[in-house]
Amino acid sequence: MATVTIRDVAALAGVSPATVSRVLNADPRVGAPLRERVHVAVEKLGYRPNSQARSLRTRATRVLGLIITDIQNPFFTALARGVEDAASERDYSVVLANSDESLDKEQRYLEVAAAERMAGVILAPSSTAHSRIGTLTERGIPVVAIDRRLRSAEVDSVSVNNQKAAKDAVGHLISAGCRRIAMITGPSGASTATGRLSGYRSALREAGIEPDPALEIRGDYRIEGGRAAVRAVLALPERPDGLFVGNNLMMVGALNALADTGVRFPADILLAGFDEMSWAGFAPPITLVEQPSYEIGRRATELLLRRVAGEVFPAQRIVLPARLRIRGSTHRVA
C-alpha cells in the first residue's frame, strides 16, 4: 500500500517536486501548460497533499473566514447569508470581517485567519491587482475569491459576467432611445470595474456609437465618489440623455446629485445601475443589474469546502449570470 508522493507526481509530470508544490500552492509564477501537466498527474495518481499539509489541516478549526468590504452593503449581506447557510449545513462556522476596501485591514484579517487556523477563507479582494494571500496559501489554507478576481494567485473564484451584464444594461438604455450615455465606473484596481466599463463600451459600439472618453467618469464605488462623478457629468456642456452607474453605493451618491441639481429621471435623463439596493422587495424604481449574491456565497463555500476536504483540482473560475431588472427609471416619458 505505497503512498503516492509529491516525487511520483513530479516524475510523471516531468517537472521538479518544487514545481508541483508551487502549483498546489496556487503560485501564479507557474505557467498554464506546466500547471495543467501537474494537475493531470495529480489526478492520474490520486495524489493527496502530503502528511505535513494534512496534519496542518487536521489542526484547523471548523471555522471559515469571510472577508468582505462591508456587511451593510446589500450585495454582501445576501452573499454572507449564502456562505453561512452552506457552511452550517456542513457544521462549519463563519467568521465575518469587513475590510472597508482597505488593503491594510484586509491583510490584518488574513493574518488573523492564519493565526486562528481557520479551515479556509472566502475573500472579496479589496484590489484585483494588489491583494496578496500568501499568508494563507503558505500554510495550506485554501482561498476562494468572490466578486473580484485576484491577479497574484491562481485560486478558485466565483463572480458574475460583469462585461455581459453591463452590456445588457447599456443596450437597454440604447433601445430606450439614449444616444449620449455616461458611465460612472469603479476604481481601476477592481476587475469588476474593468469588466463593466468594457461592457458599456461594447454596447455602444454595437449600436454604432463611438465611446466618448469625456462620458467615462471614474468613481470609487462609494457614495461620495458617485455624487461627485454625477455632478461632473451634469456639468458637461452637452448633458447626457442616459446614465449608467457602476455600483449601488455610487448610485446612492448619483441620486443625491440628481436631487441636488433638480435633474429628474426618467423625464430629464434615463438611469440604470449595477447591484441591488433593497431589502425584502423594497426596491427604489430604478433599473438595476441584480447579481445572484446569495448564490455566489453558496457556490464559493461549496468550492472552498471541497478544498478543505483535501480535494485537488485545477483552479476553478465560476461565472454566474446576472439579471437586468427593468424599472421606471428607464421608461422614457412620452
Added chain:
Amino acid sequence: MATVTIRDVAALAGVSPATVSRVLNADPRVGAPLRERVHVAVEKLGYRPNSQARSLRTRATRVLGLIITDIQNPFFTALARGVEDAASERDYSVVLANSDESLDKEQRYLEVAAAERMAGVILAPSSTAHSRIGTLTERGIPVVAIDRRLRSAEVDSVSVNNQKAAKDAVGHLISAGCRRIAMITGPSGASTATGRLSGYRSALREAGIEPDPALEIRGDYRIEGGRAAVRAVLALPERPDGLFVGNNLMMVGALNALADTGVRFPADILLAGFDEMSWAGFAPPITLVEQPSYEIGRRATELLLRRVAGEVFPAQRIVLPARLRIRGSTHRVA
C-alpha cells in the same frame, strides 16, 4: 501574597461557596438580595474567578460568537457591523450565525460556540422565555443578550426601551387624528413584543381611548404573518383609521396586504412601524421607530469584552433610546 478564594467571598457574604459559584454563573435561582451580597463581597475582596475558570479562559480563542435571527434584516445588519467594529478594535474576530428564530438552530450554535471555545457570545434570543444558555455559562463563557431579554439567566443585556418607543409612535398617530388604531404585535415569547404592545396600550389610555382587543392582532415578526394580520384588520366591520406594525418584516407583509386590497396610505389609513427597512438612506416614506442598532452591537461587544477580560460585576441591563422618524405615511391628507 495569599490569593482570595471563593471561600473568602462566601465567608464575607455569609453564604455557601456553592451560592457564590451560582451567582458568578448567572444562575437565576439565586434571589436579588443574595446576589447583591455576593457581588459586594467579590468587589471588596477583589476576587477573580478561580484558576480553573482562568485556565479555561486562557484556552479560549480570540473569537466572539454573534447569534442573530437573520443577517439580511437591516436591524441585524447594522448591529453586526457594530459588533465587528468593536471586536476588531480589540483584535477579536466575530463568528456569525443566523438562527432564523428557531430554538433548535440557536441551541446548535450555542453548542458550536462552546466546542470552538469562543471567548464570549452575543445572543439575540429567539425566545425570551425558552432560550437556554447553560451550555455556555457552565463553561464560564460569558453571554450578552441583545434585542430581547432572557428569562432563564441573569446576564448582561443591551436593548431599547420598546415600551416608550411604541408609546411615542402611537401617540404620534393619535396627534395626527387617529382614534381607531390597530396594532400588529409580535410573538408572545418575545420581550420586544410585550414591551411594544404595552406602549401601544398606554398611549391609547393616556388619550382617553380604551384599548380594543379586536384591534390587537398577533403576528409572528415575519412577512407572511404581517400580511395575514393586516388582511384580518382590514376585514373588520369598522376599518381602523391608523395602523401600528410591530417590526419591519411584518411591515413588508402589511404593505403587500394594503396593495392587495387597494387601501392607500396616508389617504385611507395612517401607517407607522417599528425598525428600519432601508439602506444608505433609502427609506420608503413610512414613519418608523428607528433603533440605534449599530450602537446596540457596539455596546454589547464592549460589555462582553469586559467579562472576557475577567471583570466581575452585577449583570448590566443597558437600555438605549430609540427615535421616531416621521415620514409621509402619517401625514393626514387634508
